[in-house]
Amino acid sequence: MEIISKFLVSVILFSSTLITCLNALSVNYYHQTCPGAESTVAKYVKKGLLNDRTVPAALLRMHFHDCFIRGCDGSVLLDSKGGNQAEKDGPPNISLHAFYVIDHAKKEIEEKCPGVVSCADILALAARDSVALSGGPTWDVPNGRKDGRISKGNDTRQLPFPTFNITQLQQSFSQRGLAVDDLVALSGGHTLGFSHCSSFQNRIHNFNEKTDVDPSLNPTFAASLRQVCPVHNKVNNAGSFLDSTPTVFDNAYYKLLLQGKSIFSSDQALLTTSTTKALVTKYASNQQEFFEGFVKSMIKMSSIGGGGTEIRLNCRVVN
Ligand code: HEM
Ligand SMILES: *[C@@H]1O[C@H](CO)[C@@H](O)[C@H](O)[C@H]1NC(C)=O
Numbered sequence: 034m035e036i037i038s039k040f041l042v043s044v045i046l047f048s049s050t051l052i053t054c055l056n057a058l059s060v061n062y063y064h065q066t067c068p069g070a071e072s073t074v075a076k077y078v079k080k081g082l083l084n085d086r087t088v089p090a091a092l093l094r095m096h097f098h099d100c101f102i103r104g105c106d107g108s109v110l111l112d113s114k115g116g117n118q119a120e121k122d123g124p125p126n127i128s129l130h131a132f133y134v135i136d137h138a139k140k141e142i143e144e145k146c147p148g149v150v151s152c153a154d155i156l157a158l159a160a161r162d163s164v165a166l167s168g169g170p171t172w173d174v175p176n177g178r179k180d181g182r183i184s185k186g187n188d189t190r191q192l193p194f195p196t197f198n199i200t201q202l203q204q205s206f207s208q209r210g211l212a213v214d215d216l217v218a219l220s221g222g223h224t225l226g227f228s229h230c231s232s233f234q235n236r237i238h239n240f241n242e243k244t245d246v247d248p249s250l251n252p253t254f255a256a257s258l259r260q261v262c263p264v265h266n267k268v269n270n271a272g273s274f275l276d277s278t279p280t281v282f283d284n285a286y287y288k289l290l291l292q293g294k295s296i297f298s299s300d301q302a303l304l305t306t307s308t309t310k311a312l313v314t315k316y317a318s319n320q321q322e323f324f325e326g327f328v329k330s331m332i333k334m335s336s337i338g339g340g341g342t343e344i345r346l347n348c349r350v351v352n
């Protein structure tokens with residue numbers, strides 16, 4: 034009997050280690066240990082949004098950035114320390130903002146349930162709330178991510194560049210277990226927010242030897258971008274919204290893309306294969322299909338495993 038129970042205990046221990054190793058996430062992860070966690074995150078995202086309409090875009094992008102570098106482990110939230118330049122300060126300087134929303138949520142959650150809820154999970158929840166509060170879909174976020182201890186500025190080179198063509202984009206996504214349908218659906222995140230001139234100047238100045246302007250851009254739209262970004266200039270706060278309704282999560286991004294009114298070469302690239310173009314067309318004509326595809330792909334992206342090991346007490350510093 035004792036042998037059997039010892040055996041069972043080791044099976045259970047082994048399975049739970051395995052689960053931890055696989056970084057298995059689950060919905061209702063904090064149901065017992067911190068039931069107020071999700072509503073606290075939603076409260077601060079909402080507060081942030083009421084104060085500053087650019088907060089949802091910032092949080093959605095922050096989560097994407099987190100997951101694409103070292104998996105979703107909160108590495109994007111760490112501050113530079115001593116000689117180490119963190120991701121958030123890394124070149125190319127990627128204009129992340131609204132970190133305070135995560136800090137405020139974390140602080141209140143730590144008061145309620147200390148040492149329980151990871152920063153990576155708070156960011157995943159905040160991204161979901163950002164979409165939902167902007168008029169987009171909502172979904173249950175699987176939780177249980179652990180926070181990592183490493184954040185390196187140099188790692189931002191691993192993010193896809195806005196100049197990427199379809200081959201490069203597919204490669205960047207497949208390295209993270211994401212397929213072409215995920216690429217098309219997640220690019221729809223560009224229904225929210227803003228870009229600086231530096232991220233799209235390749236399309237409007239010296240495009241190639243033959244032409245200054247990317248011929249796939251709508252000429253009137255290109256002219257308006259050139260007006261905002263008149264010179265090839267990297268240190269410029271000017272730029273463009275990513276679609277015509279930058280605070281509303283809708284399918285306008287895809288409609289504009291089909292009209293030659295997307296911002297990045299990487300957006301335009303989605304029209305260069307028949308598979309990806311078909312998905313763009315589907316999402317442009319049916320917002321509900323976009324929402325469903327987006328949710329499915331977000332859950333996949335936010336499950337990219339990281340090497341996290343701890344529940345950080347302060348999202349900006351390792352324990
Ligand atoms: C497909 C590859 C992607 C590329 C090449 C890319 C590139 C970029 C670039 C260059 C910016 C503007 C940075 C600046 O100049 O300020 C940007 C903004 C943004 N991206 Fe992406 N991105 C990609 C995928 C995604 C994904 C998967 C999401 C989320 C699901 C996302 C969400 C956003 C949002 C919301 C903004 C606006 C941020 C703000 O206004 O603060 N992007 N992206
Ligand atoms: C990133 O931008 C911030 C604020 O604009 C600036 O203080 C910092 O030096 C920049 N870092 C790099 C690597 O360009």
Ligand SMILES: *[C@@H]1O[C@H](CO)[C@@H](O)[C@H](O)[C@H]1NC(C)=O
Pocket residue numbers: 187188190191
């Ligand atoms: C920076 O990143 C690049 C590409 O990811 C890598 O090849 C290079 O070795 C890194 N440099 C340092 C100093 O870590």
Ligand SMILES: *[C@@H]1O[C@H](CO)[C@@H](O)[C@H](O)[C@H]1NC(C)=O
Pocket residue numbers: 198199200201
């Ligand atoms: C994308 O760019 C890479 C690198 O420049 C190149 O090797 C590849 O052929 C390009 N693919 C397409 C579809 O243009």
